[in-house]
Amino acid sequence: MTARRTAPASGRVYRVAELIDADPDRVRQAVRSLPGRVRPIVAEVPAGVLLTLEVRLPWWDRRARRTALVRLSRTLRNIERRTQRRTVVAAALIVDRKVLVAQRAMPPQLAGQWEFPGGKVERGETRAAALMRECCEELGCQVAVGPELGRGPLADRAELVLFHVSLLPGSPQPRALENQDVRWLSARELEGLDWVGSNGRYVTEVTARL
Numbered sequence: 773m774t775a776r777r778t779a780p781a782s783g784r785v786y787r788v789a790e791l792i793d794a795d796p797d798r799v800r801q802a803v804r805s806l807p808g809r810v811r812p813i814v815a816e817v818p819a820g821v822l823l824t825l826e827v828r829l830p831w832w833d834r835r836a837r838r839t840a841l842v843r844l845s846r847t848l849r850n851i852e853r854r855t856q857r858r859t860v861v862a863a864a865l866i867v868d869r870k871v872l873v874a875q876r877a878m879p880p881q882l883a884g885q886w887e888f889p890g891g892k893v894e895r896g897e898t899r900a901a902a903l904m905r906e907c908c909e910e911l912g913c914q915v916a917v918g919p920e921l922g923r924g925p926l927a928d929r930a931e932l933v934l935f936h937v938s939l940l941p942g943s944p945q946p947r948a949l950e951n952q953d954v955r956w957l958s959a960r961e962l963e964g965l966d967w968v969g970s971n972g973r974y975v976t977e978v979t980a981r982l
């Protein structure tokens with residue numbers, strides 16, 4: 773018994789790790805409540821945070837290892853759910869000094885307002901890949917994702933990131949596929965548009981590119 777209790781110091785270390793799109797400080801705060809035997813490693817990486825959880829277990833106890841790994845994975849998922857920043861990517865698609873804007877049809881409280889085409893980044897997806905997918909689904913076109921033009925907070929721990937986007941050579945012309953209206957607008961027409969949320973904050977930056 774005694775031997776077993778002391779053995780973990782020389783046992784094996786087991787780890788689970790996950791890349792989380794989250795504010796590193798939020799993750800650091802979340803791992804503070806972990807039990808002492810779980811060692812968290814929070815590494816800041818360009819896409820967010822690489823969170824590793826590790827435990828040291830006696831090498832002979834296979835059952836303990838299985839249970840511990842299941843528990844660690846569950847804990848990791850919980851931390852991810854609590855801290856994950858939901859990112860919405862949006863495209864300032866510019867062709868011939870005009871930018872494409874889309875009119876939302878849903879939900880009812882946003883219906884009729886204008887936005888840049890885009891949507892939520894899915895789990896495991898890069899921002900660029902998400903934007904290429906959204907442009908394909910919503911507009912039926914292929915795009916190259918350029919530099920970031922701005923970012924700002926949305927409700928509920930989410931963030932919007934706006935990118936300068938161009939049509940790839942040979943791509944079909946963008947058209948509305950998801951029953952929203954789309955329009956090409958000049959710099960002058962962007963001002964005073966009934967924007968979704970606080971999109972008005974991006975007008976200056978987009979106008980500078982037209």
Ligand SMILES: Nc1nc2c([nH]c(=O)n2[C@H]2C[C@H](O)[C@@H](COP(=O)(O)OP(=O)(O)OP(=O)(O)O)O2)c(=O)[nH]1
Pocket residue numbers: 860861862886887888889890891892893926932968969970971
């Ligand atoms: N696409 C887009 N969304 C914006 C902009 N400005 C802004 O506040 N939003 C908000 C509106 C929505 O609450 C959220 C985007 O959610 P969404 O419903 O379009 O995302 P999605 O296409 O992935 O759709 P889903 O997963 O809900 O089906 O971001 C913008 O310029 N473009």
